[in-house]
Amino acid sequence: MIPAAKPIIGDEEREAVDRVLRSGMLAQGPEVAAFEEEFSAHVGGRHCVAMNSGTSALHLGFIAAGIKPGDEVIVPSFSFAATANSVALAGATPIFADIDPRTFNLDPDHVETLITKKTTAIMPVHLYGHIAAMDRFDEISTKYGVKIIEDAAQGHLASLNGRNAGEFGIVASFSFYPTKNMTAGEGGMVVTDDAEVARTLRLLRNQGQEIRYKNEIIGFNTRMTDIHAAIGRVQLRKLPGWTSTRQANAEFLNQNLQGVVTPYLAPGSTHSYHQYTIRIPGGSAEKRDAFMAGLTAKGVGSGVYYPTPIHRLPSFNLTLDLPETELLAKECVSLPVHPSLSQADLETIVTAVNEVAASL
Numbered sequence: 197m198i199p200a201a202k203p204i205i206g207d208e209e210r211e212a213v214d215r216v217l218r219s220g221m222l223a224q225g226p227e228v229a230a231f232e233e234e235f236s237a238h239v240g241g242r243h244c245v246a247m248n249s250g251t252s253a254l255h256l257g258f259i260a261a262g263i264k265p266g267d268e269v270i271v272p273s274f275s276f277a278a279t280a281n282s283v284a285l286a287g288a289t290p291i292f293a294d295i296d297p298r299t300f301n302l303d304p305d306h307v308e309t310l311i312t313k314k315t316t317a318i319m320p321v322h323l324y325g326h327i328a329a330m331d332r333f334d335e336i337s338t339k340y341g342v343k344i345i346e347d348a349a350q351g352h353l354a355s356l357n358g359r360n361a362g363e364f365g366i367v368a369s370f371s372f373y374p375t376k377n378m379t380a381g382e383g384g385m386v387v388t389d390d391a392e393v394a395r396t397l398r399l400l401r402n403q404g405q406e407i408r409y410k411n412e413i414i415g416f417n418t419r420m421t422d423i424h425a426a427i428g429r430v431q432l433r434k435l436p437g438w439t440s441t442r443q444a445n446a447e448f449l450n451q452n453l454q455g456v457v458t459p460y461l462a463p464g465s466t467h468s469y470h471q472y473t474i475r476i477p478g479g480s481a482e483k484r485d486a487f488m489a490g491l492t493a494k495g496v497g498s499g500v501y502y503p504t505p506i507h508r509l510p511s512f513n514l515t516l517d518l519p520e521t522e523l524l525a526k527e528c529v530s531l532p533v534h535p536s537l538s539q540a541d542l543e544t545i546v547t548a549v550n551e552v553a554a555s556l
C-alpha cells in the first residue's frame with residue numbers, strides 16, 4: 197500500500213535527539229533558540245517563537261495580536277478544526293466564510309460581506325500548501341482596519357509574488373505535526389514582524405515570565421522542548437529539497453491524471469503540496485468514497501481533508517449557507533505526493549486513478 201502521508205525520520209534526527217538527551221538539558225533551551233533563528237531565514241527574517249503545537253501557536257498568536265472576547269474573526273469552514281478552535285479559545289467568535297473552489301482557500305469577496313463593527317481579524321489558511329489570496333487580504337485589511345493572521349500550519353514555503361507564507365500577517369502560525377511538510381514530533385512556530393508581539397508571545401508561553409519568578413502577566417506553559425527543536429532543526433534543513441520533490445511529484449500527476457480535476461495554481465503563487473488534492477466531479481460523497489475504495493483495492497492510499505465543514509461539527513453546530521464548502525467536502529480527495537514516492541509509485545498512482553475514474 198502506498199501511504200497517503202509518510203514522515204521521514206533519518207539517522208540525523210536520531211543523532212540530534214541523542215545529543216540533547218546526553219546534554220541533560222531537555223526542556224526549552226539552546227536548541228529551541230537555534231531553531232527559531234534558523235526558521236526566521238524562511239520567513240523574511242521575522243521574529244519566531246516556538247510552541248509545543250500548531251494549535252498553541254494559533255491560540256497564543258491571537259492573544260498576542262490583541263484579539264479579545266467579543267471580537268469576530270473570519271475564518272474558512274473548510275479547514276482543520278484547530279483553525280476555529282483557536283479563535284474560540286482566545287474568547288473570540290469564529291465567523292465562517294466560504295472558499296474559492298479553485299484554490300480551496302478563503303474567498304475574499306465573501307469575507308468582505310461578513311465584516312461587521314466587531315470584526316477585528318481575518319485568518320486565511322494556506323490550505324494544502326496553496327497560499328491564500330494574501331494580496332486581496334492586504335487590501336481588505338487596509339480598507340476596513342482589520343488584522344490579518346495566517347494559519348500557515350500547512351503553508352511551509354508556499355509563496356505569493358516572492359513572499360513566503362508567514363510574511364503577510366501580524367502573526368502567522370506554523371505546525372510541525374508529523375504529517376506536515378516538516379515535523380518536530382509535535383510543535384508549532386509563531387512568526388511576527390512586531391518585536392512587542394514577539395515579546396508578549398515569549399511571556400505567554402512561559403507563565404508570563406522573562407526573568408524567573410518575576411511573572412509580568414498571566415501565561416501558559418506551551419514551551420517546545422529541546423528534544424523536539426533538535427528534530428525540527430534537522431527537518432528544516434531538508435525542507436527545501438523535500439518541497440522541490442513534492443512539486444516534481446505534483447507536476448508528474450498534473451501531466452498524467454485523467455478524468456479528475458487536478459489542483460489549480462493561482463498566478464504568482466508557488467504550491468508546496470502539503471496535500472495533492474483533486475476533485476471527483478458530481479457533488480456526491482458516495483461517488484468520491486467509491487473512487488477511494490477503488491484506489492485502496494489497487495494499493496493506493498488517499499484521504500479526505502476535510503469531510504465535515506467545521507461549522508457543522510458538533511463542537512460548533514451551526515446552520516450556514518456555504519455552498520462551495522459543502523460541495524468540496526463531498527468532492528475532494530488527497531492523493532500521495534510525499535517525497536518518499538518512487539517513480540514506480542507515481543506510475544501506480546496514475547494508472548489506478550485513471551482506471552478508477554474511467555470506471556465510475
Ligand SMILES: *Cc1c(COP(=O)(O)O)cnc(C)c1O
Pocket residue numbers: 249250251252275276278279321347349350371372373383384
Ligand atoms: C495541523 C493544523 C493545525 C494544528 O496544528 P497542530 O500542530 O496539530 O496543533 C491548525 N490548522 C491547520 C490548517 C492544520 O492543518
